[in-house]
Amino acid sequence: xxxxxxxxxxxxxxxxxxxxxxxxxxxxxxxxxxxxxxxxxxxxxxxxxxxxxxxxxxxxxxxxxxxxxxxxxxxxxxxxxxxxxxxxxxxxxxxxxxxxxxxxxxxxxxxxxxxxxxxxxxxxxxxxxxxxxxxxxxxxxxxxxxxxxxxxxxxxxxxxxxxxxxxxxxxxxxxxxxxxxxxxxxxxxxxxxxxxxxxxxxxxxxxxxxxxxxxxxxxxxxxxxxxxxxxxxxxxxxxxxxx
Numbered sequence: 001x002x003x004x005x006x007x008x009x010x011x012x013x014x015x016x017x018x019x020x021x022x023x024x025x026x027x028x029x030x031x032x033x034x035x036x037x038x039x040x041x042x043x044x045x046x047x048x049x050x051x052x053x054x055x056x057x058x059x060x061x062x063x064x065x066x067x068x069x070x071x072x073x074x075x076x077x078x079x080x081x082x083x084x085x086x087x088x089x090x091x092x093x094x095x096x097x098x099x100x101x102x103x104x105x106x107x108x109x110x111x112x113x114x115x116x117x118x119x120x121x122x123x124x125x126x127x128x129x130x131x132x133x134x135x136x137x138x139x140x141x142x143x144x145x146x147x148x149x150x151x152x153x154x155x156x157x158x159x160x161x162x163x164x165x166x167x168x169x170x171x172x173x174x175x176x177x178x179x180x181x182x183x184x185x186x187x188x189x190x191x192x193x194x195x196x197x198x199x200x201x202x203x204x205x206x207x208x209x210x211x212x213x214x215x216x217x218x219x220x221x222x223x224x225x226x227x228x229x230x231x232x233x234x235x236x237x238x239x240x241x242x243x
Contacts, residue, residue: 008089
């Protein structure tokens with residue numbers, strides 16, 4: 001199988017010392033039993049805990065043909081780490097998912113297999129749609145969808161759900177150069193997909209509570225309010241740039 005059908009999975013990682021070894025073990029098991037050619041790229045975004053130490057130790061056990069580690073020397077941001085990881089990917093089918101274990105790593109493989117089925121129909125993006133979420137979290141998500149629809153005249157469902165999967169061509173044309181380097185990346189990516197007439201296909205993913213650590217985008221009330229405020233600002237910045 002050539003790179004045409006190779007899947008590259010990027011996992012941004014920041015202060016996930018208690019999760020990352022578990023994530024990588026899950027991917028080890030997936031790759032050992034999967035018929036697909038897959039590479040996993042972990043991008044540590046300048047973690048300030050002992051995540052880099054744990055990553056270095058774990059990667060000594062991993063197949064360097066299938067697993068790649070990128071240690072950023074300083075914090076560039078969530079979007080920066082993902083874009084950098086995607087730019088290093090060898091596959092023609094790209095994806096990203098999180099290191100927090102709130103969605104199962106196997107969901108990326110489910111997204112890939114759905115992509116292989118659907119891509120004959122034209123330009124497609126595959127993404128998760130979170131199930132089993134708390135009522136308040138769902139309320140915030142629906143609120144952001146409504147604001148996005150009003151401001152950008154575009155309906156985007158469950159903006160921050162993982163995983164996300166697409167072609168390298170989409171990445172090169174619509175993300176690599178101009179995508180934001182912060183948590184606005186998910187919104188920008190889906191907006192670009194809509195703008196350029198990609199069909200966004202969703203599939204259900206079980207959304208679990210975090211076992212270790214705190215959500216970087218908005219785990220606490222203070223963090224959640226900051227994330228909402230940043231997202232609102234970005235929505236209206238994006239609106240200004242629409243021609």
